[in-house]
Amino acid sequence: MTGPSHSTCPSLEHVLGDESPGVSSTRLCRLQALLKKTGTDGLLCVLGIDSRCSKGSTELANYLLLGFYDRSRSMSCPRGISEETLEDVMILVKVDSVHIYCNPINYKVLLPTIVSWRNLRVHCMNNDEYEDQEAAAEEFKIRSFVEMVHLCRTIGVPSGTNGPSQVCDSLVVERWPIIQAFALEAIGAGRGFFTMNHMVVDLNANLHQVYNQMDPVSLKVYITQSLKCFEHQWRNVFSLMNLESSTTARDASPLDIGEPFRTYFHHGR
Missing domain, CATH: 1.10.287 (Helix Hairpins)
Structure with missing residues (x-):
């Protein structure tokens, strides 16, 4: 897999200054320790329209990617890249590994930070396939999601609310477009609703305890x-x-x- 050739695409390090990607790696380890403590198989973060712009997922992505998606910062989208393209990201943290789906445009922006993550699996199309075949790109995203969550019986999600952690309202998660695509026979897992195959748990309160740790x-x-x-x-x-x-x-x-x-x-x- 090769990244995009856009010369105007800045890295996260350029946007944020000299903040070390090692901090992101440390934060990832804290999340993995939380999964082990709670007995959760994976922690799911889906950005943008694929999660109906989930507030909790945005908070989690900002934690891992050092505030890159924080709109309160005096930062606009990198030149030539739309907000929708930047948010075309899914992350699944497991106890001993981490998966990330991205596109070849935002891949180069994310790479300097995520390259420090241990046991990283990147799901990304090449430039030509992504730009010329929109339907194929969507199919690749769905197949990547199915592969990412495979073997995860219990999946934690950040609700973005201030209430205590609890079993999530399955209807909220099932309304996410990427979750709805999971049940498609031809592309998705074809095994019924997502929450019939995976137990979804709200880890929001636990996550905020992690977010509040100083670094x-x-x-x-x-x-x-x-x-x-x-x-x-x-x-x-x-x-x-x-x-x-x-x-x-x-x-x-x-x-x-x-x-x-x-x-x-x-x-x-």
Whole structure:
């Protein structure tokens, strides 16, 4: 398999600066340790329209790929590559290996980071087949997905909600286009609904415990982004207090003074 020849396609390292792909490898190991701890065979991450733009999958991809799909960053899509093409990615983390489906266009963007992953299996078409045969590309994606989840009895997914981990609502997962294609006789597994063959478990709460562990990349985000936002909210609080008269300030409740923090927490993150 060869990657694309687009000279304008930057790598993740170029977009993010000098952040080491070794951090991504460490994060992968943490996810694999979580699978072993919970007795889960695989952790599935499907981006874009194939998962109906799953929030949980986007969070997981950002964790593994060092925030590449974080729209809050001052980063636009690499020149000449659509957002849909960039999000044409599926990742399945297993205890001792990891599979990734991608296309030959975003392959070169992802490669500098994923190359550090141990026991990596890449599912990717070559340039000519992908660009000239749209139907064949879709069939390849479905077949890759079926192969990726084969032998995984229990599959964890990130729901992206704040509730406790639980057995997922199968209807939510079954509505994902890639999951619906799983049941196709001619292309997919042809063995009925996905959730008839695999037990799907919500690992969201467990994943957020992993996400909250500090490493060089998360520390950089805290310093360059979170800390600046925190300082900005404090300045708003003090500005609000300075605008009030001394009498009014004494009568102000903690809720009044903390309004900038509450507003940011609910709407600005």
